[in-house]
Amino acid sequence: METRPPVPRAILVGIQIPGVDDVAHAASIEELGRLVKTLGYEVVGTISQKRDEIGGGTVLGKGRLEELAAITGGTGVVGSMATPRKSKARERFEDADEKQPNARQTEPDPAAAPKPEFVIVDHDISPSQARNLERATGAQVLDRTGVIVEIFHRHAHSREAKLQVEMARLKYVSPRLRESSGGGRQQGVGAGESDLELDRRKIRDRLAELKEQLEDIQRDNDQRRSARRDQLRVALVGYTNAGKSSLMRALTGSEVLVADKLFATLDTTVRSLQPEAKPRVLVSDTVGFIKKLPHDLVASFRSTLAEALEASLLLFVVDASDPTYESQLEVSRNVLREIGADAVPSRLLLNKIDRVSEADRAALRAKHPNAILLSAKSPEDVTALRETIIAFFEAAMVEDQLVLPYAKQGLLNEVYENARVLSEDYDSTGRIMKVRGLPGAIARLQRALAAS
Ligand SMILES: Nc1nc2c(ncn2[C@@H]2O[C@H](COP(=O)(O)OP(=O)(O)OP(=O)(O)O)[C@@H](O)[C@H]2O)c(=O)[nH]1
Ligand SMILES: [Mg+2]
Incomplete structure (x- = not known):
């Protein structure tokens, strides 16, 4: 008896707009692939196209759309009035009672050749673009934001993170509910609320409730933080998968989760530096950043990161072995600026240096003379980092x-x-x-x- 659900297959779609070079475009698609794998899907291919903008009714041009539809088994045209299969992902998003985020049942489809059931677009697309793509491809369509929101949903552990993610999810779903139910006003629905209006009112009520609960938690957190205000605190911040949790473990001897996936950490953890310094130094591990981060999630970062904002020193961790580390650095700087953390003193940590050649290390040193080159896997490097942290506080x-x-x-x-x-x-x-x-x-x- 087959008990394990088949792994859903996904095909990625990326548009390369003017100003985005080939390396950046390829890196973005590669990152989307990793996000999709984090969701548990298998990536079976990529369709990418150079266009002037991410616009149009179907994101892709006609020819590429037909190519995509041939892979997914769709018609390649939007015109059909047939109702598209309802997206499983969307069903999950709409499933407000949060029962089983990890259960993934793919429809039994005995006769089917292994065609990808998901089309995943590397940009934020409008609900109507998603619907058009669904019609033309017969597949379920998700965009980058949808993927990120879903990963956050699965990885959130603390009550605060769960509430924040539920809020971001509902805000993501709400406009899509309208479009997927036929678009615009519900004509001819006499007195009383339509299902759609009812759903949207429920969402609004739930959002108000979430907001209240979050405010309560945040008040408690503020109190706890103000009690810690004058303590010596450093925060590890930076792009997802840069090695923040690995450094946290090495510096504090704690057992925080380290994993080669994106968004392994969603909650802020605070532990003291080990062996203990006098006075004690507290280290926070935080959620990672990613490019094209949905705005509502930036807002939720703000409160998750409030902890870090009160640190006296930010350790800004970058994966120096990543060919696109410069753009990761820029994304992280922008998010920090957006949440008001750019005023906190920081040190740049170029991590995973064990994977960087001697020549590239020299180039990194020349480019970032104030940065610390290190590997979270090297005990000597971690000891030196500990001393740097202590020296920073000693000086103050x-x-x-x-x-x-x-x-x-x-x-x-x-x-x-x-x-x-x-x-x-x-x-x-x-x-x-x-x-x-x-x-x-x-x-x-x-x-x-x-x-x-
Ligand atoms: N070779 C090498 N691998 C490293 C180093 N630091 C971290 N890693 C690996 O990189 C991956 C990600 O590490 P994490 O510490 O989970 O990264 P993170 O920044 O906490 O990631 P998120 O929580 O997802 O934002 C893991 O597979 C680590 O083992 C390093 O210095 N060298
Ligand atoms: Mg982590």
């Missing part, structure tokens, strides 16, 4: 004296957590401590000691 620290009255010994722990105690003395007023720490942390301790 100041020395001061705290007087801890005998009546306030309860604050001792707080002193030890937020500063390094250099020496201790006692006199009639209390415990006198020479300490070293960040100016903000010391000022806060002084205030706590002065308060009655």
Whole structure:
């Protein structure tokens, strides 16, 4: 008995517009292929075409569309009034109760030759372009945003990430609901709501509910963050698959997930640097960036990354062995700018250097003189990085004296957590401590000691 559902096959479609060179175009398609594989689909081919814009009713020109339809078994023309097969992906998106995101049942199709059931477009396309493509190809059509939203949906673990992703998903689905139900106004539906209006109202209500729940969580998070405000914090940020979680593991000895797939990490994790520094340094691992990131997901990054935004130092991780690392760097910079993190001091980490030839390393050094070249897999490199982090904080620290009255010994722990105690003395007023720490942390301790 066959119990495993067959792996869905997908064909990729990419348009190369003026200004995008061959290398960038090929890299974008390759990345889409990896995204699609992360969803569990098999990529069986690519149709790519040079065009002036990603426009037109069907994205592709007539000839290429026919070529695509020949592969998928469609008619190649949009004109047919036959209702397209409803997209499984779309059904999943519409399935608001979130039952089984991973279950993937492909229709039993016994007689069929293995034709790709999915057409996946490497750009954001309008709902009507998707519908036209579905009509012409007979396949289910997803665009880049749809793929990314779906991956986020499957990988979200924390309650906050789940709520954010559900929001992004509903916003993605809502306009497509309208179009897929025949487009525009529902004529002749007398009094009362049509199914479509009902669905859209449900979505609106659900969005309002999600927004409220998220605000609650974010208020809690803000409180927790403000309690950590003056701690020594670094955040690993950068393009997806650059090696952030690998560095997190190496720096903190934690067991965060490392995987050779895109968007392995969706939640921010915070752990302390190991062996522990004094005062303790907290390291955050964060969600990765990707090009053409859907806008609603950028918004959700903003809150997931709020943690990182409060770091004193961003470790900006790049996969230096990737031929398109420059554009990955640019995408990451843009997202950071968009979420307001560009003001935080940062160090560029050119990671996976073990995969880079000596000649290319020299070129990287010349191009990025301030960057740190390293491999997350090299213990020496990780030790050196740890020292760089500690040196960064040391440079910002100041020395001061705290007087801890005998009546306030309860604050001792707080002193030890937020500063390094250099020496201790006692006199009639209390415990006198020479300490070293960040100016903000010391000022806060002084205030706590002065308060009655
Ligand atoms: N050769 C080599 N591989 C590395 C290095 N750093 C990470 N990798 C590999 O790159 C892949 C991605 O690593 P992760 O640490 O999961 O990357 P990430 O930046 O956390 O990725 P996302 O969470 O998906 O954004 C894994 O297969 C790692 O083993 C390195 O320095 N050298
Ligand atoms: Mg990760």
